[in-house]
Amino acid sequence: MIDKFVASVVDALHGIEDGSTILLGGFGAVGQATHLIEGLIETGAKDLTVVANNAGYGRVGLARLLEAGRVRKLICSFPRIAGSTIFESLYRAGRLELELVPQGTLAERMRAAGAGVPAFFTPTGVGTRLAEGKETREVGGRIHVLEYALPGDVALVEAWQADRWGNLRYRAAGRNFNPVVAMAGRLTIVQTQHVAKLGELDPETVVTPGIFVDRVVHLPHGDPVL
Amino acid sequence: MIDKFVASVVDALHGIEDGSTILLGGFGAVGQATHLIEGLIETGAKDLTVVANNAGYGRVGLARLLEAGRVRKLICSFPRIAGSTIFESLYRAGRLELELVPQGTLAERMRAAGAGVPAFFTPTGVGTRLAEGKETREVGGRIHVLEYALPGDVALVEAWQADRWGNLRYRAAGRNFNPVVAMAGRLTIVQTQHVAKLGELDPETVVTPGIFVDRVVHLPHGDPVL
Amino acid sequence: MSRPTASWTPLSRTEMAARIARDIPEGWYVNLGIGVPTLVADHVPIEREVIFHAENGILGIGPAPDAAHVDPWLINAGKQYVTLRAGGSYIHHADSFGVIRGAHLDLCVLGAYEVAETGDIANWATSEHDTAPAVGGAMDLAVGARRLWVAMEHTTKEGRPRLVRACSYPLTAIGAVARVYTNLAVLDVTPGGFRVLDMVPGLTLDDLQELTEATLSPAS
Amino acid sequence: MSRPTASWTPLSRTEMAARIARDIPEGWYVNLGIGVPTLVADHVPIEREVIFHAENGILGIGPAPDAAHVDPWLINAGKQYVTLRAGGSYIHHADSFGVIRGAHLDLCVLGAYEVAETGDIANWATSEHDTAPAVGGAMDLAVGARRLWVAMEHTTKEGRPRLVRACSYPLTAIGAVARVYTNLAVLDVTPGGFRVLDMVPGLTLDDLQELTEATLSPAS
Numbered sequence: 049m050i051d052k053f054v055a056s057v058v059d060a061l062h063g064i065e066d067g068s069t070i071l072l073g074g075f076g077a078v079g080q081a082t083h084l085i086e087g088l089i090e091t092g093a094k095d096l097t098v099v100a101n102n103a104g105y106g107r108v109g110l111a112r113l114l115e116a117g118r119v120r121k122l123i124c125s126f127p128r129i130a131g132s133t134i135f136e137s138l139y140r141a142g143r144l145e146l147e148l149v150p151q152g153t154l155a156e157r158m159r160a161a162g163a164g165v166p167a168f169f170t171p172t173g174v175g176t177r178l179a180e181g182k183e184t185r186e187v188g189g190r191i192h193v194l195e196y197a198l199p200g201d202v203a204l205v206e207a208w209q210a211d212r213w214g215n216l217r218y219r220a221a222g223r224n225f226n227p228v229v230a231m232a233g234r235l236t237i238v239q240t241q242h243v244a245k246l247g248e249l250d251p252e253t254v255v256t257p258g259i260f261v262d263r264v265v266h267l268p269h270g271d272p273v274l
Numbered sequence: 275m276i277d278k279f280v281a282s283v284v285d286a287l288h289g290i291e292d293g294s295t296i297l298l299g300g301f302g303a304v305g306q307a308t309h310l311i312e313g314l315i316e317t318g319a320k321d322l323t324v325v326a327n328n329a330g331y332g333r334v335g336l337a338r339l340l341e342a343g344r345v346r347k348l349i350c351s352f353p354r355i356a357g358s359t360i361f362e363s364l365y366r367a368g369r370l371e372l373e374l375v376p377q378g379t380l381a382e383r384m385r386a387a388g389a390g391v392p393a394f395f396t397p398t399g400v401g402t403r404l405a406e407g408k409e410t411r412e413v414g415g416r417i418h419v420l421e422y423a424l425p426g427d428v429a430l431v432e433a434w435q436a437d438r439w440g441n442l443r444y445r446a447a448g449r450n451f452n453p454v455v456a457m458a459g460r461l462t463i464v465q466t467q468h469v470a471k472l473g474e475l476d477p478e479t480v481v482t483p484g485i486f487v488d489r490v491v492h493l494p495h496g497d498p499v500l
Numbered sequence: 501m502s503r504p505t506a507s508w509t510p511l512s513r514t515e516m517a518a519r520i521a522r523d524i525p526e527g528w529y530v531n532l533g534i535g536v537p538t539l540v541a542d543h544v545p546i547e548r549e550v551i552f553h554a555e556n557g558i559l560g561i562g563p564a565p566d567a568a569h570v571d572p573w574l575i576n577a578g579k580q581y582v583t584l585r586a587g588g589s590y591i592h593h594a595d596s597f598g599v600i601r602g603a604h605l606d607l608c609v610l611g612a613y614e615v616a617e618t619g620d621i622a623n624w625a626t627s628e629h630d631t632a633p634a635v636g637g638a639m640d641l642a643v644g645a646r647r648l649w650v651a652m653e654h655t656t657k658e659g660r661p662r663l664v665r666a667c668s669y670p671l672t673a674i675g676a677v678a679r680v681y682t683n684l685a686v687l688d689v690t691p692g693g694f695r696v697l698d699m700v701p702g703l704t705l706d707d708l709q710e711l712t713e714a715t716l717s718p719a720s
Numbered sequence: 721m722s723r724p725t726a727s728w729t730p731l732s733r734t735e736m737a738a739r740i741a742r743d744i745p746e747g748w749y750v751n752l753g754i755g756v757p758t759l760v761a762d763h764v765p766i767e768r769e770v771i772f773h774a775e776n777g778i779l780g781i782g783p784a785p786d787a788a789h790v791d792p793w794l795i796n797a798g799k800q801y802v803t804l805r806a807g808g809s810y811i812h813h814a815d816s817f818g819v820i821r822g823a824h825l826d827l828c829v830l831g832a833y834e835v836a837e838t839g840d841i842a843n844w845a846t847s848e849h850d851t852a853p854a855v856g857g858a859m860d861l862a863v864g865a866r867r868l869w870v871a872m873e874h875t876t877k878e879g880r881p882r883l884v885r886a887c888s889y890p891l892t893a894i895g896a897v898a899r900v901y902t903n904l905a906v907l908d909v910t911p912g913g914f915r916v917l918d919m920v921p922g923l924t925l926d927d928l929q930e931l932t933e934a935t936l937s938p939a940s
Contacts, residue, residue, distance in 0.1 A: 050747050050769045075556040075593070076579040078572075101593075128634040129579070136632045148633050151555060152597030152640030156391070159594035163814075164821030164864055165382065166413040168394035171643045172601060175674040177625075178635065187392035187422070196413070213771070213780075213807040217478065220573035220590060224556045227592040231818065247806025252443065253479040254809035255592070257779045259749050259771070259824050271572040274579060276527050276549045301776040301813070302799040304792075327813075354854040355799070362852045374853050377775060378817030378860030385814035389594075390601030390644055397863045398821060401894040403845075404855065439551070439560075439587040446793035446810060450776045453812040457598065473586025480589035481812070483559045485529050485551070485604050497792040500799060 052214040052264045053243070057087035060237050060265040064093045064202055071158060071200035071233055072100035072110065073226030076129065077272040079218065081206040081239045082109040084265075089116045099123040099158070099198060101151060101225060105131030114138055123198070125151035148178060153195055155228055161199035162231025162260070170195055203233025207256070207264075210240035211247075214261030215254045222272075223255065230260040238264045278440040278490045279469070283313040286463050286491040290319045290428055297384060297426035297459050298326040298336065299452030302355065303498040305444065307432040307465045308335040310491075315342045325349040325384070325424060327377060327451060331357030340364055349424070351377035374404060379421055381454055387425035388457025388486070396421055429459025433482070433490075436466035437473075440487030441480045448498070449481065456486040464490045508702035510683035516651055518543040520609060520681050524550055528606035529599075531555070531641055533623075534578045536651040537609040551587075553605060555637040557596040560588025577637065600637065600644040608645035610638060612652050612677075614667045617693035617714040619677040621650060622669035635672075642673035654682035654711055661713040663687070663694055684708060687716070695719055728922035730903035736871055738763040740829060740901050744770055748826035749819075751775070751861055753843075754798045756871040757829040771807075773825060775857040777816040780808025797857065820857065820864040828865035830858060832872050832897075834887045837913035837934040839897040841870060842889035855892075862893035874902035874931055881933040883907065883914055904928060907936070915939055 054060050061084065064070075070088070074080030086109060088096070096119050103124055104110030111134045113119060122144060127135050138144040149157070150172045160168055169192035173179040183194040205226045208219035216238060218226055230236050243266050280286050287310065290296075296314070300306030312335060314322070322345050329350055330336030337360045339345060348370060353361050364370040375383070376398045386394055395418035399405040409420040431452045434445035442464060444452055456462045469492050511519060513536050521543030524530060531553045532538050541561070544550045552561040555577040562585035565571070569583075576582045591599070599605065612623035621642055624635045642648055655661050663680065679697075680687045685708055686698035695717050699708060709716050731739060733756050741763030744750060751773045752758050761781070764770045772781040775797040782805035785791070789803070796802045811819070819825060832843035841862055844855045862868055875881050883900065899917075900907045905928055906918035915937050919928060929936050 049767075050771075075577075076575060078556075078575055126634040126636040128632040132632075139632050146633075148635055150635055150639040151593075151637040152601055152644070155593040155597050156389070156601075159818075160394070162822050162824075163382070163818030164823060165394050165396060166416070166418055167411075168386070168391050170391060170601065172640045174643070176639060176671045178639065185393075190392070192392055211807060215807060215809055218590075220478075220571065220584070221554075221556050221558055221575055222573050223590050223592050225593045228594045231822065231824075249809075250479075251780075251804055251809045252446075252481075253476075255478075257809045257811060257819075258807070259773070259779055259819055273572070274575065274581075275547075276551075301797075302795060304776075304795055352854040352856040354852045358852075365852050372853075374855055376855055376859040377813075377857040378821055378864070381813040381817050382821075385598075388602050388604075389598030390603060396821065398860045400863070402859060402891045404859065437587060441587060441589055444810075446791065446804070447774075447776050447778055447795055448793050449810050449812050451813045454814045457602065457604075475589075477560075477584055477589045483589045483591060483599075484587070485553070485559055485599055499792070500795065500801075 051212045052258065052261060053212055054263050054265055057083055057265055058090065060084060060263050061087050061091050064088065064091050066093055067095045068093060068201040069097040069099065071203040071229035072098060073205045073224065073229045075101050075221065075224040077274050079206050079222035079224050079226050080109055081204040083267050083269060084204040084237060084239050085109045086112050088113055089118065094118045095120045097121040097123065099200060101125050101154065102129050103127035103132050103135035105129055111135065119144065121145040121147065123147045123149060125149055125154050150178060155225065157195055157198035158228045158232040161197035165197060167194055167196045169193065198232065200229065200233040201235065203229040203236040205230050205236060205238040207238050207240040209242045209244045209249060210238055210264045211244045211249055213246060214238065214258030214264055215249050216256035216261065217249060217253060218255055227256045230256045236261050239267045240264055241268050277438045278484065278487060279438055280489050280491050283309055283491055284316065286310060286489050287313050287317050290314065290317050292319055293321045294319060294427040295323040295325065297429040297455035298324060299431045299450065299455045301327050301447065301450040303500050305432050305448035305450050305452050306335055307430040309493050309495060310430040310463060310465050311335045312338050314339055315344065320344045321346045323347040323349065325426060327351050327380065328355050329353035329358050329361035331355055337361065340370065345370060347371040347373065349373045349375060351375055351380050376404060381451065383421055383424035384454045384458040387423035391423060393420055393422045395419065424458065426455065426459040427461065429455040429462040431456050431462060431464040433464050433466040435468045435470045435475060436464055436490045437470045437475055439472060440484030440490055441475050442482040442487065443475060443479060444481055453482045456482045462487050465493045466490055467494050508700050511700060514539060516681055516683055520649065520651060524607065526550060529553055529604065531605050531608045531645065533610035535611040537611060538578060540609055553599060555596055557591045557593055558584065558588065559591065560585050597640055600640050603644060603646050605645040607647045607649060608641045609649045609651055610641060612650045613669045614662050614664050615650050615677050615680050616664050616667050619675040619689040620667050621672045621677050622667040623672045625670040638672050642676040647678045648676045649679045649681060650677050651681045654684040661711060664713040684711065692717060728920050731920060734759060736901055736903055740869065740871060744827065746770060749773055749824065751825050751828045751865065753830035755831040757831060758798060760829055773819060775816055777811045777813055778804065778808065779811065780805050817860055820860050823864060823866050825865040827867045827869060828861045829869045829871055830861060832870045833889045834882050834884050835870050835897050835900050836884050836887050839895040839909040840887050841892045841897050842887040843892045845890040858892050862896040867898045868896045869899045869901060870897050871901045874904040881931060884933040904931065912937060
């Protein structure tokens with residue numbers, strides 16, 4: 049019997065190595081696998097590259113991980129949000145490398161990784177600082193930038209419902225990057241609010257099929273707090 | 275009030291021009307917008323390029339359109355199926371141009387068109403006849419082929435349910451290429467088995483949001499016949 | 501703004517939003533940036549069906565909820581609580597930017613620091629050495645939407661023009677802007693530069709030109 | 721096949737399928753091609769959870785339905801009626817080939833005309849001038865799945881070897897095959913060519929070599 053559920057955050061995060069690239073679902077506070085992100089601290093893994101839309105806020109989740117000094121590099125579209133003080137002070141102090149990526153390019157690079165597409169052209173960023181030094185090409189009369197797939201060693205996902213095959217559904221705007229990072233992670237780890245029995249999720253409504261999921265931990269942790 | 279429903283197949287297909295590229299959803303007989311495809315004959319549009327996984331069978335749908343001599347070129351992954359006699363005789367007679375594309379490349383080229391990605395690299399087809407003459411490049415230690423987006427002037431979609439904003443759900447394996455061609459068509463036309471009231475479709479379960487859909491016609495035409 | 505002694509009054513942020521809302525017809529799919537653009541939705545009557553999109557995968561955003569009806573799982577790209585109207589739906593981030601990049605939005609309205617007469621827009625970074633840069637979806641939206649409108653004050657607080665010959669701030673996109681709504685005027689970006697469609701009552705083209713670096717032309 | 725007078729019996733198609741099924745562990749995600757590969761599913765007991773994928777967007781295919789329980793909306797990539805087991809789900813075609821190309825499948829089993837000792841596979845066209853070529857998902861599956869196994873007769877009906885030094889038919893993919901299951905043997909493709917893992921009872925390596933163009937090596 050396939051059962052991707054594990055008993056604890058520690059089991060869920062087992063084996064993550066120093067230097068790993070970690071992809072995070074979530075947009076702002078919604079749909080972030082906060083317990084898994086904070087759990088990374090206990091694993092001791094360091095020198096991490098973290099890919100996330102935002103750089104965390106306050107002292108929770110990614111901000112806590114940053115504060116613990118475990119992150120070498122952040123690949124991010126919008127690090128500076130209300131309360132992102134830990135990120136800002138580390139960045140100003142030169143203790144954190146930042147690769148700034150347009151949000152759609154960030155999503156598409158991870159989707160490409162998940163879909164076996166190693167590189168693609170996009171019109172986004174042409175003629176801007178974020179395309180400096182990148183290969184460009186005219187296709188269909190318009191200039192485009194070549195962007196590369198962004199795979200993760202690990203993806204951390206927050207789901208609303210999961211079954212033992214790892215099929216996932218999300219809640220409202222909690223979907224966001226989660227299905228994308230789930231595809232792009234070589235090891236995809238999920239924290240879910242609710243457990244569904246196998247067959248309980250309508251097959252027409254599964255958003256992330258279990259093929260993209262390796263481990264699931266049940267954490268009924270409640271609503272996101274902005 | 276937005277209402278994408280039109281009264282008839284004729285209204286749904288209004289304005290399609292000679293020389294158009296038409297993308298078809300469907301895989302085998304399942305999920306094919308047969309009434310819209312046959313309706314193309316009455317529009318008089320000719321010199322069409324049709325993009326479809328299969329080349330039709332018997333004397334229905336795409337096979338009828340081919341027989342009527344309206345198709346100049348077929349872009350297809352698996353034209354030769356049981357009953358594809360009309361395609362085979364036209365092709366042998368040199369009366370139909372064929373661009374054979376691996377199925378995943380076909381899907382990805384249309385998805386790219388819908389997502390504003392003009393070209394991408396893929397490992398599929400490298401070293402084969404289907405990559406002859408195409409640009410290749412090593413990315414990540416592996417050779418890839420450059421493939422281009424495949425947009426349609428028109429996409430013909432079959433849905434199970436649609437509402438007046440054009441939100442769609444499909445039925446089982448009837449999903450297949452339909453959400454992909456819906457994204458890639460500049461004019462996306464849907465035949466739906468069922469009409470849903472606005473708000474009746476659970477927002478978590480819409481597969482094709484109405485933003486990809488221009489016109490919908492209600493045709494409760496029953497089950498596909500293999 | 502160093503206002504000349506004049507008989508005209510600049511639009512408030514709310515009035516700017518209302519002015520933009522007037523020009524959005526039923527049936528358009530629209531993404532609204534942070535700031536004045538977000539206010540535009542409040543001025544589109546609910547019965548005029550305009551479908552608002554947010555980068556974080558929402559189509560069909562409705563009016564903001566009152567405090568008693570907040571759904572903590574439903575925020576927009578500006579991280580504000582929103583509602584979903586009947587007919588709305590959720591998509592994931594790659595699909596959401598497929599919607600953007602693939603030219604499925606009829607309109608995007610963004611704020612900006614500067615717009616050039618060529619349609620270049622600068623709206624994401626104020627200097628080459630920002631303390632912590634953040635770009636979000638601005639570059640994708642600017643190149644992807646079928647029309648890009650900008651909503652901004654006509655000049656900076658110090659009176660420096662924002663409608664310029666060439667942007668001095670880091671670019672968001674090249675040649676992307678179709679129209680600019682300021683607190684003083686509405687201007688189309690044309691191959692011949694900015695063309696004034698509309699001004700606040702009492703303002704003359706000469707007054708406006710004085711507050712603008714780029715050369716303005718009147719609507720023909 | 722020109723069979724030497726010998727005490728061995730080639731496997732039937734069903735036996736080949738059963739042999740392959742033995743090697744598929746629980747938990748694998750597997751795509752099965754047309755022909756003998758499709759039969760493999762029948763030999764994986766339902767309690768050993770193997771999740772079968774079809775190119776047309778199905779994950780979790782169950783046993784074939786009897787005539788009374790056919791769902792006309794549920795076919796596999798070979799256009800045969802199938803069922804969906806609890807835990808199954810549907811995805812669209814671009815996502816389905818994302819699953820394939822993105823190396824999410826543990827295994828794909830395909831039929832073939834020829835496999836070369838380098839792992840090249842030819843399985844989609846029998847000549848350079850086919851009356852009407854068709855490739856389907858073969859090229860995507862061959863390059864995309866983590867492991868590609870081939871199921872085929874060891875020789876053509878005319879006795880011509882199918883395990884060759886270099887394919888004579890048009891290629892499907894280069895260096896893609898990991899293992900070949902024939903009606904006579906199981907062979908791994910290694911950097912040193914075909915290595916025989918298993919043969920039907922009574923068959924010797926010399927017998928097998930006689931029916932094979934490529935040079936065989938024994939399992940060490």
